[in-house]
Amino acid sequence: MAELIGVFAASHGPIIARDWETMPRDHRDKLAAAFDEIGRRLRACRPDVLVVVSPDHWVNFFINNLPAICIGIGDEHDGPPEPFMKKVYPHETLKGHAAFGRHVIETALDNEFEPALSHRLRLDHGTCIPLWRAGVDPEMPLVPILVNDLEAPMPSIKRCFAWGRLLRRAIESYPEPLRVAVLATGGLSHSIGEATMGWIDEKFDHACIKHFENGQERQLDTFLTTELDRTGNGAHEIRDWVVAHAAAGSTGFELIDYFPSPATLVGAGFASWRLPAT
Amino acid sequence: MAELIGVFAASHGPIIARDWETMPRDHRDKLAAAFDEIGRRLRACRPDVLVVVSPDHWVNFFINNLPAICIGIGDEHDGPPEPFMKKVYPHETLKGHAAFGRHVIETALDNEFEPALSHRLRLDHGTCIPLWRAGVDPEMPLVPILVNDLEAPMPSIKRCFAWGRLLRRAIESYPEPLRVAVLATGGLSHSIGEATMGWIDEKFDHACIKHFENGQERQLDTFLTTELDRTGNGAHEIRDWVVAHAAAGSTGFELIDYFPSPATLVGAGFASWRLPAT
Amino acid sequence: MTDYWLSKMFFDLQHDPELAKAYCADMAAVIDRYPVKPEVRKALADDDVGTLSPLVNAYLLRFYFQVRGMPEAEFIARLHAIDGGRAKEQVAHG
Amino acid sequence: MTDYWLSKMFFDLQHDPELAKAYCADMAAVIDRYPVKPEVRKALADDDVGTLSPLVNAYLLRFYFQVRGMPEAEFIARLHAIDGGRAKEQVAHG
Ligand SMILES: [Fe+3]
Ligand SMILES: [Fe+3]
Numbered sequence: 001m002a003e004l005i006g007v008f009a010a011s012h013g014p015i016i017a018r019d020w021e022t023m024p025r026d027h028r029d030k031l032a033a034a035f036d037e038i039g040r041r042l043r044a045c046r047p048d049v050l051v052v053v054s055p056d057h058w059v060n061f062f063i064n065n066l067p068a069i070c071i072g073i074g075d076e077h078d079g080p081p082e083p084f085m086k087k088v089y090p091h092e093t094l095k096g097h098a099a100f101g102r103h104v105i106e107t108a109l110d111n112e113f114e115p116a117l118s119h120r121l122r123l124d125h126g127t128c129i130p131l132w133r134a135g136v137d138p139e140m141p142l143v144p145i146l147v148n149d150l151e152a153p154m155p156s157i158k159r160c161f162a163w164g165r166l167l168r169r170a171i172e173s174y175p176e177p178l179r180v181a182v183l184a185t186g187g188l189s190h191s192i193g194e195a196t197m198g199w200i201d202e203k204f205d206h207a208c209i210k211h212f213e214n215g216q217e218r219q220l221d222t223f224l225t226t227e228l229d230r231t232g233n234g235a236h237e238i239r240d241w242v243v244a245h246a247a248a249g250s251t252g253f254e255l256i257d258y259f260p261s262p263a264t265l266v267g268a269g270f271a272s273w274r275l276p277a278t
Numbered sequence: 279m280a281e282l283i284g285v286f287a288a289s290h291g292p293i294i295a296r297d298w299e300t301m302p303r304d305h306r307d308k309l310a311a312a313f314d315e316i317g318r319r320l321r322a323c324r325p326d327v328l329v330v331v332s333p334d335h336w337v338n339f340f341i342n343n344l345p346a347i348c349i350g351i352g353d354e355h356d357g358p359p360e361p362f363m364k365k366v367y368p369h370e371t372l373k374g375h376a377a378f379g380r381h382v383i384e385t386a387l388d389n390e391f392e393p394a395l396s397h398r399l400r401l402d403h404g405t406c407i408p409l410w411r412a413g414v415d416p417e418m419p420l421v422p423i424l425v426n427d428l429e430a431p432m433p434s435i436k437r438c439f440a441w442g443r444l445l446r447r448a449i450e451s452y453p454e455p456l457r458v459a460v461l462a463t464g465g466l467s468h469s470i471g472e473a474t475m476g477w478i479d480e481k482f483d484h485a486c487i488k489h490f491e492n493g494q495e496r497q498l499d500t501f502l503t504t505e506l507d508r509t510g511n512g513a514h515e516i517r518d519w520v521v522a523h524a525a526a527g528s529t530g531f532e533l534i535d536y537f538p539s540p541a542t543l544v545g546a547g548f549a550s551w552r553l554p555a556t
Numbered sequence: 557m558t559d560y561w562l563s564k565m566f567f568d569l570q571h572d573p574e575l576a577k578a579y580c581a582d583m584a585a586v587i588d589r590y591p592v593k594p595e596v597r598k599a600l601a602d603d604d605v606g607t608l609s610p611l612v613n614a615y616l617l618r619f620y621f622q623v624r625g626m627p628e629a630e631f632i633a634r635l636h637a638i639d640g641g642r643a644k645e646q647v648a649h650g
Numbered sequence: 651m652t653d654y655w656l657s658k659m660f661f662d663l664q665h666d667p668e669l670a671k672a673y674c675a676d677m678a679a680v681i682d683r684y685p686v687k688p689e690v691r692k693a694l695a696d697d698d699v700g701t702l703s704p705l706v707n708a709y710l711l712r713f714y715f716q717v718r719g720m721p722e723a724e725f726i727a728r729l730h731a732i733d734g735g736r737a738k739e740q741v742a743h744g
Contacts, residue, residue: 057615058567058570058613058615058616058619060342060343061343062563062564062567063395063396063397063398063558063560063563063613064338064396064397064398064399064564065338065339065343065345065348065394065396066394066395066396067343067345067392067394068387068392068393068394068395069392070343074654076654081571102431105431106431109346109431109432109433109434109437110434112390112434112436112437112440113392114345114346114347114391114392114393114433114437115346115392116343116344116345116346116394117341117344117346117431118341118342118343118344119341119342119652119654119657120341120342120654121342150613150615151613153380153383153384153387153395154387155387155392156387156388156390158390159387159390159392162390192614192615192618193609193613193614193615193616193617193618193635194609194614194635194643195609195635195636195638195639195642195643195644196635196636196643196644196647197618197631197632197635197636198632199647201647233614335709336661336664336707336709336710336713340657340658340661341652341654341657341707342658352560354560359665397558397560397563398560428707428709429707470708470709470712471703471707471708471709471710471711471712471729472703472708472729472737473703473729473730473732473733473736473737473738474729474730474737474738474741475712475725475726475729475730476726477741479741511708
């Protein structure tokens with residue numbers, strides 16, 4: 001039986017990669033420390049496979065076929081195509097975990113979900129910045145779950161909770177012994193390419209963190225369903241954190257760090273979920 | 279309020295288009311008569327929009343991003359790309375019904391479904407052979423629903439029933455007066471590109487028809503879930519009929535015609551669903 | 557309201573460095589390959605961020621103006637000027 | 651077991667008539683563009699329906715042999731010969 005052994009989240013703004021060498025030293029140190037802590041905890045739980053829940057930034061999908069949720073079930077994926085990513089994370093290909101990916105999608109289809117499937121994804125900065133900064137072994141087999149966080153209409157928050165529970169169910173029903181970790185990426189508040197670009201909504205971020213800490217799904221659902229449309233568009237990536245939250249059993253997370261990061265245009269958040277004792 | 283005013287199904291084997299002029303006259307007459315009857319009934323219910331539920335035959339989607347279900351929400355789609363289709367159905371573009379399509383996808387996302395969306399689909403022979411042969415006005419606005427009937431793993435039969443109910447719910451909650459018809463395409467049994475190619479499983483087809491006539495979801499579900507893997511791969515297209523069946527309220531259909539059509543490699547089936555009185 | 561072909565052109569520019577180069581050399585020639593409406597064409601010629609903004613996804617818009625070589629600070633300033641700066645104002649005043 | 655790159659080549663051949671023409675003229679040159687394994691390459695050279703069959707979707711396989719110009723009757727006969735004709739036999743005997 002597989003086992004869920006760790007659930008984490010980290011921001012991923014592309015400027016973290018693009019301007020890593022040139023950003024103010026103290027700011028970079030803060031980002032580095034948070035990513036390092038995620039990396040340290042992730043390694044400590046010795047995963048065999050890492051499920052990465054993140055958005056696709058128009059790298060795999062266009063509006064001619066835009067999945068609400070897509071699961072990567074191949075044994076190989078392509079590394080990040082963005083020039084600024086190739087500089088810092090020059091992996092042409094990354095490993096997939098085809099057997100577990102296939103189990104996730106079959107479990108989904110058997111339980112009233114209908115994700116898209118992909119035998120080969122391009123994993124953009126959304127997935128690869130956290131892998132790079134947290135020092136995840138580039139040989140780690142991945143099951144990417146790409147959530148539509150960018151283009152309306154998007155999956156409801158309620159459904160993202162259901163996805164987290166489904167993921168947990170898939171882990172618990174996998175017949176092989178496999179240590180599975182989950183990493184959600186994106187958020188917290190940011191605003192990209194719209195009239196409020198650059199805005200970091202600290203009020204939203206603090207309230208959001210409080211709800212994740214408390215754990216309770218219903219309150220978090222109400223908060224996000226109401227507030228996401230009132231803050232910057234980048235905050236929609238919190239959907240990925242919601243999937244992670246429910247996968248972890250919705251008992252709340254421990255904040256590793258939060259600070260507004262104007263240098264990378266995001267409210268930078270890092271967290272590690274409490275797991276129910278097994 | 280929109281209204282569901284007719285639900286139909288028809289086979290769509292590509293050879294119907296490719297060899298229409300050269301197939302045995304009496305065989306062609308039988309196919310023509312069945313499609314004509316579908317067309318007559320469809321026109322009689324005066325639809326404003328036609329939802330076409332069909333598979334994609336590797337025209338829009340590849341295994342790098344294969345949706346379980348994709349809904350076309352654009353105001354224009356591309357006509358069939360197959361050379362044999364261009365000959366008989368030379369429409370470069372077809373109309374979409376963007377507003378109703380958008381309502382369907384929003385209703386889906388609000389109700390625990392996660393289809394892919396498309397602002398522009400290529401509508402292949404699966405959609406266009408029935409439109410062509412039934413003489414549907416080429417100006418008719420369409421909402422295409424493409425179901426993965428071709429590549430495992432596919433949506434469960436149970437979920438296809440849920441999709442039919444969801445479609446009905448979307449129709450009934452649409453705020454404008456709109457006469458909506460549904461046309462499912464594909465099936466019945468056939469076998470393509472596999473070791474039994476050419477097999478028409480009449481026993482399966484007759485049993486299948488009996489279950490659709492009876493109406494009851496549970497029995498139809500059990501039958502298809504058990505039997506689909508034992509017959510030719512083309513029969514998986516019955517998923518589209520299942521969506522139509524549940525949209526129509528699962529009270530059963532009237533068979534318009536069924537006959538094995540070796541000339542087109544399919545068990546040719548044509549049907550019209552009973553609708554609950556409104 | 558999503559403009560499909562404008563979105564498609566922005567998407568293609570993001571994916572194909574050769575196309576992006578061709579676009580920098582001769583915008584009109586590349587735009588000709590897409591059925592883009594005259595008013596949208598004009599907005600492209602004018603680098604009219606405000607007019608293009610509602611027609612495409614915000615992330616594609618940002619990428620497009622990177623291809624155009626517009627400094628991010630200028631892009632942000634033009635976004636903030638949309639609607640007479642109303643969105644920006646609202647944010648500032650909570 | 652799905653062979654991604656073989657599937658991709660078949661898919662591309664279906665979508666791009668120019669590529670299909672190039673394939674007819676020089677198979678090896680087109681195959682070179684895809685990371686296809688040696689044993690799969692050999693099966694392509696031999697029109698080995700049985701070996702290719704489990705590696706790609708059945709519909710893509712059918713389309714591929716249309717591009718290859720194999721008459722449908724021959725394609726069907728080769729499919730029926732798979733596994734010593736066992737599937738075909740099973741059907742005949744219900
Ligand atoms: Fe992002
Ligand atoms: Fe078909």
